[in-house]
Amino acid sequence: MNSVNLTCVECPLGCSITVCLKDGKVESVSGNSCPRGKAYAESEVVCPKRVLTTTVKTADGRILAVKTDNPVPKADLMKLMQRINGIIANTPVKIGDIIVKNLIEGVNLVATDYLE
Numbered sequence: 704m705n706s707v708n709l710t711c712v713e714c715p716l717g718c719s720i721t722v723c724l725k726d727g728k729v730e731s732v733s734g735n736s737c738p739r740g741k742a743y744a745e746s747e748v749v750c751p752k753r754v755l756t757t758t759v760k761t762a763d764g765r766i767l768a769v770k771t772d773n774p775v776p777k778a779d780l781m782k783l784m785q786r787i788n789g790i791i792a793n794t795p796v797k798i799g800d801i802i803v804k805n806l807i808e809g810v811n812l813v814a815t816d817y818l819e
């Protein structure tokens with residue numbers, strides 16, 4: 704059995720969490736102060752995810768800030784960036800507008816800026 708030490712990033716408390724693994728599977732989670740920390744730790748050791756924040760071009764040559772509306776697997780970030788690099792957004796656009804629906808597994812790419 705081996706263990707992984709993590710700092711939970713789900714809230715500002717930043718609990719120190721220890722995940723014990725056996726044969727690549729989670730045996731136990733300790734140090735978390737709430738269920739969110741347990742879920743974060745289990746996900747982080749099995750399939751770490753991150754919100755992808757980047758920019759896309761607009762049809763008139765400007766740059767629009769975007770992000771995924773939920774975390775995506777870290778292993779897919781490069782593949783998603785290649786796809787996003789080819790996207791041209793139409794304007795006007797406001798914060799929260801969906802730029803790409805279902806970018807991956809039900810996660811959308813949304814605008815984080817306003818452009819007229």
Ligand code: SF4
Nearest residue numbers: 711714717718736740
């Ligand atoms: S385990 Fe819970 S209380 Fe601790 S940092 Fe994570 S979300 Fe916050």
